[in-house]
Amino acid sequence: MAELQTIRFRLNGRPVELAVQPYETLVEALRRGFQMYSVRESCGQGLCGCCTVNVDGRAVSGCLYLAVLVDGCDVQTVEGLGTLNQLSPVQEAFVECEGFQCGFCTPGMIMMATQLLQENPDPTDEEIKHYMSGNLCRCAAYPEIIAAVHRAAEKLRAQTAAGNTPATAIMAQR
Amino acid sequence: MNPFQLLQPETLEEALSLLNTDDPSVRPVAGGTALMLMMKSKVFTPHTLVSLQRLKPSLSGIRLDDAGDLHLGPLASLRDVERSPVVAEFTPVITQAMQTLSNVRVRNVATVGGHLAHGDPHMDLPPILMALDARVRISGQAGEREVALPEFLTGYYTTVLNPSELITDVVVPALPNGLSGTYLKYTALSADDWPMCGVAAFVRMQGGVVAEARVAVSAATERPVRLTGVESFLRGRRPAAEAFEEAAELAAAGVHPLADIRGSSGYKREIVKVCVRRALEQALAARTRNGGVAHE
Numbered sequence: 033m034a035e036l037q038t039i040r041f042r043l044n045g046r047p048v049e050l051a052v053q054p055y056e057t058l059v060e061a062l063r064r065g066f067q068m069y070s071v072r073e074s075c076g077q078g079l080c081g082c083c084t085v086n087v088d089g090r091a092v093s094g095c096l097y098l099a100v101l102v103d104g105c106d107v108q109t110v111e112g113l114g115t116l117n118q119l120s121p122v123q124e125a126f127v128e129c130e131g132f133q134c135g136f137c138t139p140g141m142i143m144m145a146t147q148l149l150q151e152n153p154d155p156t157d158e159e160i161k162h163y164m165s166g167n168l169c170r171c172a173a174y175p176e177i178i179a180a181v182h183r184a185a186e187k188l189r190a191q192t193a194a195g196n197t198p199a200t201a202i203m204a205q206r
Numbered sequence: 207m208n209p210f211q212l213l214q215p216e217t218l219e220e221a222l223s224l225l226n227t228d229d230p231s232v233r234p235v236a237g238g239t240a241l242m243l244m245m246k247s248k249v250f251t252p253h254t255l256v257s258l259q260r261l262k263p264s265l266s267g268i269r270l271d272d273a274g275d276l277h278l279g280p281l282a283s284l285r286d287v288e289r290s291p292v293v294a295e296f297t298p299v300i301t302q303a304m305q306t307l308s309n310v311r312v313r314n315v316a317t318v319g320g321h322l323a324h325g326d327p328h329m330d331l332p333p334i335l336m337a338l339d340a341r342v343r344i345s346g347q348a349g350e351r352e353v354a355l356p357e358f359l360t361g362y363y364t365t366v367l368n369p370s371e372l373i374t375d376v377v378v379p380a381l382p383n384g385l386s387g388t389y390l391k392y393t394a395l396s397a398d399d400w401p402m403c404g405v406a407a408f409v410r411m412q413g414g415v416v417a418e419a420r421v422a423v424s425a426a427t428e429r430p431v432r433l434t435g436v437e438s439f440l441r442g443r444r445p446a447a448e449a450f451e452e453a454a455e456l457a458a459a460g461v462h463p464l465a466d467i468r469g470s471s472g473y474k475r476e477i478v479k480v481c482v483r484r485a486l487e488q489a490l491a492a493r494t495r496n497g498g499v500a501h502e
């Protein structure tokens with residue numbers, strides 16, 4: 033029957049490997065193998081965004097993604113954006129604007145906002161709402177979240193104006 | 207989820223030979239968004255899944271051929287379709303329909319082939335492709351065939367596909383000049399819910415009358431359907447409010463909605479009527495706006 037399969041991939045820039053069951057989801061594997069507790073399963077159906085993980089530059093719902101399929105891929109979680117002492121601009125903006133209450137949805141919100149700002153450096157309210165419509169916040173911190181995305185956009189624009197490339201600006205500056 | 211093994215063939219031939227078995231629990235998986243939900247709820251408990259991921263480089267192209275027909279590779283993601291300049295140029299109706307389908311993460315992963323093969327009547331692309339006379343190219347051990355969408359979608363979650371066959375291409379014939387259209391989606395529970403009714407409508411005008419009308423309805427019906435009666439009724443008529451009103455009555459009379467959490471059969475029939483009328487009005491108006499999608 034099903035056998036463990038060893039997958040090798042880059043996790044937040046580091047080469048890693050893990051033996052996974054073929055039927056294990058990416059959320060389960062990241063939590064079990066790497067203590068990536070920012071990746072959370074809530075709805076388990078692709079609706080809420082709490083399990084948002086970036087695979088080869090695309091945000092996916094980790095709850096609907098088989099872990100074996102990230103073999104050879106570049107995987108990023110919110111842990112890879114910044115550290116406690118050195119937050120990424122989007123993380124900083126969420127803190128400054130208080131874009132959360134309980135914080136359960138926050139890693140997913142930050143991952144999604146990060147991808148939005150890479151595609152669209154100056155989104156309108158409508159564009160933010162539309163892009164983030166698949167990220168639910170049970171505390172309904174939506175106004176603050178939208179404000180945080182605008183604040184993050186300003187920070188990123190300031191960084192790119194200062195000569196940073198968009199790809200480096202989005203990460204915590206070390 | 208129940209334990210299963212996952213095979214990852216590198217070529218189409220290899221995938222087809224892995225699927226060529228009598229075991230009904232062997233299934234292809236593309237984006238997995240539909241299958242994962244079915245496996246999590248134990249509606250589907252496979253022993254073996256054949257992942258099509260590694261075929262992506264060869265089967266995800268989106269292109270126009272020499273005849274101007276649009277080809278959508280089965281492993282193109284819905285997000286690839288949404289962001290494709292080729293598709294936007296071909297018809298903005300597809301592009302805009304993608305923008306209101308579920309969320310970015312689902313579209314990043316869900317594929318065109320999985321979208322069609324699932325046979326779910328609530329999907330947004332099938333009515334549009336049906337109105338555009340699209341055909342599905344299918345490969346199996348025995349060879350290839352091409353099936354028009356109305357014959358491809360045989361019923362509620364059922365298609366003409368044999369378990370050992372794969373969709374290898376989706377072909378949308380070049381649009382006639384002057385065809386304008388819209389996709390109107392009505393959601394009942396929340397703005398980003400699955401549609402309760404979807405209407406794709408296209409019209410082509412000539413000398414002040416409707417030269418051609420194409421109308422397909424989905425979600426309210428057990429499978430997407432072309433309303434050929436409505437189409438022939440409209441042909442040759444002036445696009446006046448009464449004509450659209452009457453066409454909408456005809457549409458409602460011709461569908462048999464299934465009752466579910468999104469509404470009773472009678473309520474859905476009313477919604478079909480309203481949506482068909484509005485879709486026709488918008489399809490006509492889109493001649494100047496170059497296509498569009500409306501979300502009610």
Ligand SMILES: Cc1cc2nc3c(=O)[nH]c(=O)nc-3n(C[C@H](O)[C@H](O)[C@H](O)COP(=O)(O)OP(=O)(O)OC[C@H]3O[C@@H](n4cnc5c(N)ncnc54)[C@H](O)[C@@H]3O)c2cc1C
Pocket residue numbers: 077078079233234235236237238239240241242243258280281306307308309312315316317318319320321322323324328329330331367371372373374398399400401
């Ligand atoms: C939260 C959520 C919300 C959604 N909302 C909407 C919505 O509002 N509107 C909408 O239209 N859709 C919606 N979807 C559905 C989404 O469009 C489908 O799940 C998706 O298109 C299926 O594609 P997939 O590649 O993930 O399919 P998979 O899950 O991989 O496969 C689905 C089926 O197709 C078969 N299959 C896959 N590829 C092929 C192939 N090439 N040849 C033959 N058979 C194949 C599989 O065996 C399986 O039976 C939603 C999905 C989710 C998870």
Ligand code: FES
Pocket residue numbers: 072073074075076077078079080081082083084093094095096
């Ligand atoms: S837990 Fe994956 S989207 Fe909700």
Ligand code: FES
Pocket residue numbers: 131132133134135136137138168169170171172173
């Ligand atoms: S902050 Fe509590 S769920 Fe969003």
